[in-house]
Amino acid sequence: MVETLVLIEHDRERVKRQSLHAITLARQLSGKYALLLLGQGLGEIAASLVSYGASVVLVADDPALAEPLADRYATVIAQAARKYDSKILLGTSSTFSKDILPRTAALLDIPMLTDVLAVEENDGSISYQRPVNAGSMLATVKLETDRCVLTARATAFDEPAVDAAACPIERFEFDAALLPNRMEFISREQRASDRPDLTEAAVVVCGGRPLRDKETFERLVGGLADALAGAVGATRAAVDSGMAPNDYQVGQTGKVIAPQLYIGIGISGAIQHLAGIKDSRVIVAINRDPDAPIFQVATYGLVGDLHQMVPQLITALSKGAESA
Amino acid sequence: MKILVSFKSVPDPNEAILAGAAASAAKSVINPFDEIAIEEALQIRERGDAVEIVAVTIGAPAVEEQVRAALAMGVDRAIRIDDSRVLDPYAVARILRAVVEKEMPQVVIMGKQAVDDDSNQVGQMLAALLGWPQATFVSKVEFLDNKTRARCTRETDAGLEVVAIDLPAVITTDLRLNQPRYVSLPGLIKARRRPIETLTCNELRVDVRPLTTVLSIANPPKRAAGTRVDSVEELIAKLRQEAKVL
Numbered sequence: 001m002v003e004t005l006v007l008i009e010h011d012r013e014r015v016k017r018q019s020l021h022a023i024t025l026a027r028q029l030s031g032k033y034a035l036l037l038l039g040q041g042l043g044e045i046a047a048s049l050v051s052y053g054a055s056v057v058l059v060a061d062d063p064a065l066a067e068p069l070a071d072r073y074a075t076v077i078a079q080a081a082r083k084y085d086s087k088i089l090l091g092t093s094s095t096f097s098k099d100i101l102p103r104t105a106a107l108l109d110i111p112m113l114t115d116v117l118a119v120e121e122n123d124g125s126i127s128y129q130r131p132v133n134a135g136s137m138l139a140t141v142k143l144e145t146d147r148c149v150l151t152a153r154a155t156a157f158d159e160p161a162v163d164a165a166a167c168p169i170e171r172f173e174f175d176a177a178l179l180p181n182r183m184e185f186i187s188r189e190q191r192a193s194d195r196p197d198l199t200e201a202a203v204v205v206c207g208g209r210p211l212r213d214k215e216t217f218e219r220l221v222g223g224l225a226d227a228l229a230g231a232v233g234a235t236r237a238a239v240d241s242g243m244a245p246n247d248y249q250v251g252q253t254g255k256v257i258a259p260q261l262y263i264g265i266g267i268s269g270a271i272q273h274l275a276g277i278k279d280s281r282v283i284v285a286i287n288r289d290p291d292a293p294i295f296q297v298a299t300y301g302l303v304g305d306l307h308q309m310v311p312q313l314i315t316a317l318s319k320g321a322e323s324a
Numbered sequence: 325m326k327i328l329v330s331f332k333s334v335p336d337p338n339e340a341i342l343a344g345a346a347a348s349a350a351k352s353v354i355n356p357f358d359e360i361a362i363e364e365a366l367q368i369r370e371r372g373d374a375v376e377i378v379a380v381t382i383g384a385p386a387v388e389e390q391v392r393a394a395l396a397m398g399v400d401r402a403i404r405i406d407d408s409r410v411l412d413p414y415a416v417a418r419i420l421r422a423v424v425e426k427e428m429p430q431v432v433i434m435g436k437q438a439v440d441d442d443s444n445q446v447g448q449m450l451a452a453l454l455g456w457p458q459a460t461f462v463s464k465v466e467f468l469d470n471k472t473r474a475r476c477t478r479e480t481d482a483g484l485e486v487v488a489i490d491l492p493a494v495i496t497t498d499l500r501l502n503q504p505r506y507v508s509l510p511g512l513i514k515a516r517r518r519p520i521e522t523l524t525c526n527e528l529r530v531d532v533r534p535l536t537t538v539l540s541i542a543n544p545p546k547r548a549a550g551t552r553v554d555s556v557e558e559l560i561a562k563l564r565q566e567a568k569v570l
């Protein structure tokens with residue numbers, strides 16, 4: 001019996017670091033936790049997870065799981081939760097976990113809470129804090145059952161320390177022939193990038209619609225990100241206009257990030273975008289409009305024309321790097 | 325083909341966000357992602373696939389305004405499940421299952437999340453309860469094989485992904501699937517004369533209670549105000565010396 005099961009995400013080559021943050025939440029809850037991996041050819045990835053203090057790393061490794069099809073994954077995860085009589089199923093919020101975990105919750109006939117920021121215990125009663133209304137409000141909720149599925153917002157939990165003695169790795173057996181077969185994976189975009197992952201980078205530069213077009217966006221936003229060895233993000237408006245791909249979107253319905261340094265270029269600061277960046281350590285805003293809402297949350301605000309300021313910034317940073 | 329579109333009445337996000345914890349005072353609208361779902365059903369019909377579009381929502385009589393907006397957009401029939409409780413996603417999914425079993429659509433489309441609750445669970449839970457395939461965060465839908473399958477493009481953290489799913493299935497919409505049409509005032513007025521089917525959970529023979537209770541809602545801590553800088557040089561200096569992030 002393992003009280004908590006933590007679903008770990010990977011990209012077929014390595015663990016998605018963001019998904020490890022759910023382990024920090026698992027450590028706050030009582031009882032043992034196991035890490036669960038699904039996919040194919042997971043030997044090395046499983047081996048990288050043995051020192052996170054889990055009682056076991058469970059591996060469901062089969063060609064039928066080569067792609068994360070929600071119907072198959074949810075079926076297998078539910079089986080694991082039942083076999084280990086787990087009360088809590090955890091994941092870190094991502095499109096992967098949001099696609100699969102609600103389906104799993106319904107298979108287990110239990111409720112789910114998305115984007116948990118904190119867990120509190122008062123007189124034996126547990127309550128969870130989560131953002132609502134694009135994070136403009138925080139709700140404290142309780143559940144009527146003690147079994148549930150939770151996704152943790154990565155930015156609300158630290159990356160867990162790797163300091164435990166190695167735990168065993170166990171194959172989780174299931175009958176692949178009994179898995180649902182009505183969803184087929186066709187393709188995914190493969191875009192190689194030298195830049196760090198948007199959710200893991202210490203520095204993120206985001207651009208908004210005033211960047212005008214894809215070429216200017218890449219030159220200014222991409223150029224500044226490269227000068228800082230950072231990642232590139234975008235507002236919904238910039239993605240809608242075709243300046244940036246969907247996975248660059250940061251905000252209420254995109255990615256939520258909390259880098260050491262966030263620089264918003266030509267971004268007015270709509271609440272839906274701020275929802276994705278509010279916990280950044282330092283926020284810098286460059287915008288032509290002195291009344292842009294983003295200046296209310298910016299640590300440093302620079303009012304000016306981005307088409308002048310950003311090239312100057314890139315040059316100054318590159319010079320600084322040369323003379324350093 | 326019958327398409328069931330499920331939508332939620334939510335406080336207008338533009339107003340609710342400004343109101344903060346007093347959000348219930350904001351006027352109500354169809355959840356923006358669900359509007360995209362309704363629009364998609366309409367476009368599927370306009371592309372030439374003969375389609376009956378049924379819209380369903382769960383709520384108190386006050387949400388009938390949003391039901392009329394859905395009718396004005398062009399859905400064929402609209403159903404309101406009369407339930408004034410605050411329902412969590414799992415309760416919603418269980419009620420919708422009963423509606424699906426009654427209506428027997430080939431496709432259920434809904435927004436990926438409601439912009440007030442931001443849970444992003446109902447579509448996936450409903451698919452599980454029905455034992456149907458799902459395609460979430462969809463930015464493009466095409467039907468294949470004589471409308472027995474759907475090819476869906478999904479917006480994921482890693483970029484776009486394409487899956488093909490057998491019908492019947494549940495699809496949840498993402499922002500870029502389409503741009504919902506505006507509803508004209510004459511359209512809204514005409515919609516006032518269209519009937520709305522009202523059903524209770526009793527009549528649907530479904531008895532669910534929410535398993536989540538909201539204890540309190542509060543405004544989040546505010547970030548401390550920052551400072552203005554006058555030049556790129558000053559910005560770099562402050563980032564280096566004061567903030568120490570460079």
